[in-house]
Amino acid sequence: MEVTIRRPDDFHVHFRRGRILRTVVPYTASWFKRALVMPNTDPPILSAKSAEKYQQEIASAARNRDFQPLMTIKIVQSTRPEWIPAARRAGVIAGKGYPTGVTTNAADGIRNFFSLRDVFAAMEEENMPLSLHGEQPGVFCLDREKAFLTTLEWLSRNFPRLRIVLEHITTRAAVSRVRALPDKVAATITAHHLVLTLDDVIGEKLRPHNFCLPVAKSPEDREAIRQAAVSGDPKFFFGSDSAPHPVADKERADGNPGLFTAPLTLPLLAQVFEEEGKLDRLKNFTSVFGALFYDLPANEGSLTLANEPAAVPYTIPYGTSYSSGFREAIVPFMAGKVLSWSVKDSNYLSARIPLSP
Amino acid sequence: MEVTIRRPDDFHVHFRRGRILRTVVPYTASWFKRALVMPNTDPPILSAKSAEKYQQEIASAARNRDFQPLMTIKIVQSTRPEWIPAARRAGVIAGKGYPTGVTTNAADGIRNFFSLRDVFAAMEEENMPLSLHGEQPGVFCLDREKAFLTTLEWLSRNFPRLRIVLEHITTRAAVSRVRALPDKVAATITAHHLVLTLDDVIGEKLRPHNFCLPVAKSPEDREAIRQAAVSGDPKFFFGSDSAPHPVADKERADGNPGLFTAPLTLPLLAQVFEEEGKLDRLKNFTSVFGALFYDLPANEGSLTLANEPAAVPYTIPYGTSYSSGFREAIVPFMAGKVLSWSVKDSNYLSARIPLSP
Numbered sequence: 239m240e241v242t243i244r245r246p247d248d249f250h251v252h253f254r255r256g257r258i259l260r261t262v263v264p265y266t267a268s269w270f271k272r273a274l275v276m277p278n279t280d281p282p283i284l285s286a287k288s289a290e291k292y293q294q295e296i297a298s299a300a301r302n303r304d305f306q307p308l309m310t311i312k313i314v315q316s317t318r319p320e321w322i323p324a325a326r327r328a329g330v331i332a333g334k335g336y337p338t339g340v341t342t343n344a345a346d347g348i349r350n351f352f353s354l355r356d357v358f359a360a361m362e363e364e365n366m367p368l369s370l371h372g373e374q375p376g377v378f379c380l381d382r383e384k385a386f387l388t389t390l391e392w393l394s395r396n397f398p399r400l401r402i403v404l405e406h407i408t409t410r411a412a413v414s415r416v417r418a419l420p421d422k423v424a425a426t427i428t429a430h431h432l433v434l435t436l437d438d439v440i441g442e443k444l445r446p447h448n449f450c451l452p453v454a455k456s457p458e459d460r461e462a463i464r465q466a467a468v469s470g471d472p473k474f475f476f477g478s479d480s481a482p483h484p485v486a487d488k489e490r491a492d493g494n495p496g497l498f499t500a501p502l503t504l505p506l507l508a509q510v511f512e513e514e515g516k517l518d519r520l521k522n523f524t525s526v527f528g529a530l531f532y533d534l535p536a537n538e539g540s541l542t543l544a545n546e547p548a549a550v551p552y553t554i555p556y557g558t559s560y561s562s563g564f565r566e567a568i569v570p571f572m573a574g575k576v577l578s579w580s581v582k583d584s585n586y587l588s589a590r591i592p593l594s595p
Numbered sequence: 596m597e598v599t600i601r602r603p604d605d606f607h608v609h610f611r612r613g614r615i616l617r618t619v620v621p622y623t624a625s626w627f628k629r630a631l632v633m634p635n636t637d638p639p640i641l642s643a644k645s646a647e648k649y650q651q652e653i654a655s656a657a658r659n660r661d662f663q664p665l666m667t668i669k670i671v672q673s674t675r676p677e678w679i680p681a682a683r684r685a686g687v688i689a690g691k692g693y694p695t696g697v698t699t700n701a702a703d704g705i706r707n708f709f710s711l712r713d714v715f716a717a718m719e720e721e722n723m724p725l726s727l728h729g730e731q732p733g734v735f736c737l738d739r740e741k742a743f744l745t746t747l748e749w750l751s752r753n754f755p756r757l758r759i760v761l762e763h764i765t766t767r768a769a770v771s772r773v774r775a776l777p778d779k780v781a782a783t784i785t786a787h788h789l790v791l792t793l794d795d796v797i798g799e800k801l802r803p804h805n806f807c808l809p810v811a812k813s814p815e816d817r818e819a820i821r822q823a824a825v826s827g828d829p830k831f832f833f834g835s836d837s838a839p840h841p842v843a844d845k846e847r848a849d850g851n852p853g854l855f856t857a858p859l860t861l862p863l864l865a866q867v868f869e870e871e872g873k874l875d876r877l878k879n880f881t882s883v884f885g886a887l888f889y890d891l892p893a894n895e896g897s898l899t900l901a902n903e904p905a906a907v908p909y910t911i912p913y914g915t916s917y918s919s920g921f922r923e924a925i926v927p928f929m930a931g932k933v934l935s936w937s938v939k940d941s942n943y944l945s946a947r948i949p950l951s952p
Contacts, residue, residue, distance in 0.1 A: 339799065378813055379798045380737075439797060441736040442696065444806045444850035453797050456735055489846050491926065493801035569848065 239545045240582070241508060241517050245537040246524035248273040248503065250369075250405055250426050250477025252342075252496065253296055253307075255279050260299045261556035261568070262482045265500035267300035269581060271537040274369070274477065277312035277334055278343040284312055285321055286328035308532075310334045310369060313357060314346050322360035331532060332403070333361055334369040337386070341371060341451040341495055342481070351389055358397050367401035367532060368393070372412065373452055380436075383452050384411040394419050401531065406431065406479045408452040410462035416473055417466075424531050426477030427467045427523075429506040430497050430571055435460050446488040447569050450481065451495040467523055468516035475528035478503045482568045485553070497571040502550050506572070508543045508579035541581060548580035596902045597939070598865060598874050602894040603881035605630040605860065607726075607762055607783050607834025609699075609853065610653055610664075612636050617656045618913035618925070619839045622857035624657035626938060628894040631726070631834065634669035634691055635700040641669055642678055643685035665889075667691045667726060670714060671703050679717035688889060689760075690718055691726040694743070698728060698808040698852055699838070708746055715754050724758035724889060725750070729769065730809055737793075740809050741768040751776050758888065763788065763836045765809040767819035773830055774823075781888050783834030784824045784880075786863040787854050787928055792817050803845040804926050807838065808852040824880055825873035832885035835860045839925045842910070854928040859907050863929070865900045865936035898938060905937035 251266055251273045253259045266273050275296060277283035283292050289309040296307040311317075311325050313335040322333070336347035348354060361368055374385035393402055404416055404425040416425045434454035439445055454460070466474045480503065481496030488494060499506070504524070511520045520543075529536060550572045557566030608623055608630045610616045623630050632653060634640035640649050646666040653664040668674075668682050670692040679690070693704035705711060718725055731742035750759055761773055761782040773782045791811035796802055811817070823831045837860065838853030845851060856863070861881070868877045877900075886893060907929045914923030 378792065379794050380813075435735065437736050439801075440806065440810050442808075442852075444796075444801065444803050444845075444852070445848065446801050446803075446850070447848055449797065449801045451799075456737075488801075489848060489850075491802065491804055491846060493803070493846075495799075495801070 240542055241520060242540050242542045243521040244525035245271040245539040245541055246476070246504065247271060247528050247537065248478045248480070249403070249475060249528040249532070250274055250276065250428070250479050251500070252276045252278070252479070252481040254482060255292075255295065257556050258482055258484070258568070259295060261554065262480070262498065262500060263296055263299035264301050266480065267302055267305035268584060269504055269541060271304070271539070272306045272308050272534070274308045274310060274331060277310045278336065278341075280343050282312045282314070282343065282346065283310065284314065284317070286311070286325040286330060289325065289330050290328055312336070313348065313354065313368070315349050315354070317354065317357050319356040319360040322357065322364050322366060326364045326366050330366070332367040332369045334371070336371045337373060337375050339375050340373045340382070344371070351393070355396070358393065358400060362397045362400040365401075367403060369403045369405055372404045372407070379453060380455065383407070383409045387411060387415045390415065390423070391419065394423050398422070403531070405477060406452060407463065408455050409459045413462045413466045417471070421473070424473045424475065425466075426528075427463055427474055428477065428479045428499070429503045429510070430454075430499055431460065432464050432467060432510045433506065446493040447497065447571065447573065449488075449493060449495055450479065450497045453495075464510065464514060468511055468514045468519050470519050470522060472522070472527040472530060474523070475531065476507070476524045477528070485567050485569050488569065498554070498568050499571045501554070501570050502572060502577060504541070504543060504581055505548060505577040505579040508545075509577055512545070512579070542583075543579050544582050545578055546580050547576050547578055549576050550574060597899055598877060599897050599899045600878040601882035602628040602896040602898055603833070603861065604628060604885050604894065605835045605837070606760070606832060606885040606889070607631055607633065607785070607836045608857070609633045609635070609836070609838040611839060612649075612652065614913050615839055615841070615925070616652060618911065619837070619855065619857060620653055620656035621658050623837065624659055624662035625941060626861055626898060628661070628896070629663045629665050629891070631665045631688060632667060634667045635693065635698070637700055639669045639671070639700065639703065640667065641671065641674070643668070643682040643687060646682065646687050647685055669693070670705065670711065670725070672706050672711070674711065674714050676713040676717040679714065679721050679723060683721045683723050687723070689724040689726045691728070693728045694730060694732050696732050697730045697739070701728070708750065712753070715750065715757060719754045719757040722758075724760060726760045726762055729761045729764070736810060737812060740764070740766045744768060744772045747772065747780065748776065751780050755779065760888070762834060763809060764820060764823075765812050766816045770819045770823045774828070778830070781830045781832065782823075783885075784820055784831055785834065785836045785856070786860045786867070787811075787856055788817065789821050789824060789867045790863065803850040804854065804928065804930065806845075806850060806852055807836065807854045810852075821867065821871060825868055825871045825876050827876050827879060829879070829884040829887060831880070832888065833864070833881045834885070842924050842926050845926065855911070855925050856928045858911070858927050859929060859934060861898070861900060861938055862905060862934040862936040865902075866934055869902070869936070899940075900936050901939050902935055903937050904933050904935055906933050907931060
């Protein structure tokens with residue numbers, strides 16, 4: 239069986255900088271025409287100028303010249319309203335807001351959404367979407383996404399023309415609220431949240447390579463996310479949240495959140511959409527609804543997935559020397575597992591497992 | 596301030612075997628007169644004979660000669676009723692049941708409680724308590740303890756003279772059910788579950804040295820456990836569940852559950868009981884209610900805690916060579932933290948921090 243989709247976009251990805259960036263960008267660029275690049279690097283991308291420089295670094299790491307990184311700036315407590323039109327003129331696509339401390343490099347995040355209302359008004363005026371890590375700090379971990387929905391609702395009510403994306407949703411509550419709010423409010427869904435629950439993180443062993451924020455929730459929550467993804471509702475589209483970390487930053491006393499999913503996003507999505515009997519809706523989820531929401535042109539070209547099994551590599555080294563060994567490597571999500579789908583004519587995830595006779 | 600308690604008992608501890616055992620036993624033996632030793636070693640303690648041998652290994656590792664390891668056998672799917680009187684005659688104190696797969700070395704655990712009713716009847720007949728890891732396999736991780744309560748109720752109803760201990764309870768639901776069931780049903784509470792919530796495991800970073808099973812739950816659950824511990828209700832008594840692992844088995848892709856708390860149990864309990872304004876009830880929790888439940892004589896002697904700060908060591912090496920380095924070490928719970936209480940005249944946790952002038 240094969241399924242051909244319009245060339246897809248990934249509306250949420252972390253590339254980091256430097257050596258890791260040069261290793262991970264080709265995975266995303268080989269399959270996706272465009273990717274919305276998150277600004278929580280160290281140092282962060284706060285302005286048009288740093289976004290332009292970062293965009294060049296990404297573009298030169300992509301082997302295929304037509305890959306288009308879509309840039310964001312980080313909305314922090316000190317962001318000034320006048321930075322918004324400047325960023326928009328420089329081609330920045332969206333502003334990303336992190337409540338303070340909710341994930342990697344978010345210590346400088348937003349402490350008080352109300353105090354930034356002039357920034358949100360400027361974004362509304364400039365027609366620049368607001369992308370949100372939707373978790374409320376200081377709340378019990380499993381309740382943070384739900385607790386943030388009041389902030390989402392406040393933003394939607396007070397800035398009715400502002401386009402808002404609640405990123406990487408993980409709960410039934412978020413699915414319901416996004417559905418209930420006006421059309422300007424949408425949500426991205428990752429591939430990994432379609433398959434993980436909290437059991438995969440803490441159920442038996444502690445599994446850092448299944449640990450991300452927002453953390454995967456209950457089977458009921460996962461079911462709600464899956465049904466939203468395959469629903470055909472244009473409010474829900476794909477953003478991988480692929481977030482590479484060196485294995486040394488994952489397998490440690492204080493392990494970082496984030497999963498490197500770029501090598502397997504599309505095969506995993508195909509597997510899930512097939513399980514749900516909705517393969518015909520994969521194209522809209524990966525290649526249509528996101529571009530519509532962001533008001534971007536439809537991509538040219540296509541990409542074909544086939545239900546031919548492929549193995550996810552155990553590690554992806556990025557060190558400069560073999561002697562640096564295993565600690566200078568990224569362990570991708572589902573490392574060593576076999577997926578039932580793969581991308582045709584791709585250089586990635588091409589170590590096909592022969593079908594048993 | 597000082598508080599003097601009758602010499603305490605720890606009614607739930609893991610000592611492992613070999614080199615780790617020789618490292619960890621002195622921590623428990625220095626403060627506690629007796630400890631109920633869990634049988635989920637590799638290989639497991641299934642019979643009177645292996646319990647006797649294990650008891651000798653523990654006793655010879657304790658530096659103080661009067662330390663008394665109380666032995667258990669593991670109740671597994673293949674346990675025979677006739678093993679129970681033999682174990683009882685050999686001085687085995689209790690049988691410990693693990694539902695299959697719920698924690699370290701529980702793959703051989705109980706698949707079907709109903710099919711073991713002759714074993715439970717033999718335990719009832721021999722007046723041997725049944726100690727239980729109370730989690731239902733195959734259920735969402737946060738619901739496992741609650742789901743197991745129906746099994747607890749079934750056991751209590753069908754074996755009314757059997758003494759049953761639900762170990763290391765973590766939920767409000769377990770506290771309520773244990774209270775509601777007859778006096779033959781009691782529960783142990785650890786020190787770490789009085790201070791941890793799930794936020795400390797997955798809230799921001801992934802913290803393997805806060806990961807145990809049952810996993811710490813919500814702030815509301817923790818509050819219920821704390822109130823049970825300080826309530827003065829003899830159904831709730833102390834069992835540390837101290838469970839050492841090499842750091843290499845904690846900080847890895849599939850990290851083991853279990854916290855090594857033996858170096859700090861009593862100071863941490865004193866801190867919690869002081870916070871709750873119930874220091875006068877510490878003695879019953881650590882030194883009276885457990886012995887009453889297990890029908891053991893009251894300990895001679897006493898132990899004094901003082902509110903003098905002490906630092907928990909970062910690591911406790913157990914390797915045979917310095918060159919084996921950090922990976923052959925145990926990271927204790929709260930490593931590097933300062934506790935406000937310490938045990939007087941103890942060789943352990945004696946690296947006192949000077950009080951600021």
